[in-house]
């Protein structure tokens with residue numbers, strides 16, 4: 001089974017900055033569309049993290 005790895009896109013020439021912390025972004029796991037905010041690895045991970053209790057939160061049945 002081949003594990004599909006995301007290809008990183010070099011965006012250093014675009015001079016993008018993280019919409020949350022403002023750090024300069026050198027690469028993204030996707031091609032930036034230009035009209036959407038981009039996030040650095042740390043902020044992207046925090047946004048996707050389950051800590052904020054999204055729709056996939058822990059199930060609780062009473």
Ligand SMILES: [Zn+2]
Nearest residue numbers: 018021040043
């Ligand atoms: Zn950031």
